[in-house]
Amino acid sequence: MGRHKQPEIRERILDACVDHALVHGLPDRLEPFATASGTSARMLIYHFGTRDALLRETLRRARRRQRDFFGDLICPRPDEPYPVTLRRAWQVMTGPAGRPYLTMFGRLRENAGQRLWPGFRRESTTDWLEPFEDGMRSMGRPELATLVLAVVRGLIMDIETTGDVSRADRAFDDFLTALALVTETPATADRRHRA
Structure with missing residues (x-):
């Protein structure tokens, strides 16, 4: 009679493989x-x-970890404006804690014919759309989620290609400034112009 597989050992092995x-x-x-x-x-x-x-x-498993980690970062918080949440999320995602995920899945995305995860390119393009919609809904503009996602993905690809994090950080700050202007209410805009 053969040995029975032990799921806890398999899980421990898988976690160690993901870490590696x-x-x-x-x-x-x-x-x-x-x-x-x-x-x-x-x-x-x-x-x-x-x-x-x-x-x-x-x-x-690595993607699930990334989705949990990044998803928590971009989740809107009732006690702060969403652009502040986005700025902090950007810093963590492109910093030491987030870079391993960006590197791993950037390579996977580049491999168009890759056999390990067919359809990954499409999935990785749209899987962050809903969390960004939730965040942009807090600013009254959920339809801008595609724009936010495109800017984040584009700047991440820029960092992966050039390594110029400071330039990408400045561009993201500029984007957040523009986003705040686009999403401000008429009353807020009027107060800003009077100041």
């Missing part, structure tokens, strides 16, 4: 994952079936 992939990228061989998870390549196959199945699950 976020720092080092997806490996070409199983050995780096085996070392990172404290097991053997044979046990990885035992728990996940194939290398590609393990890589797919690693990507999906």
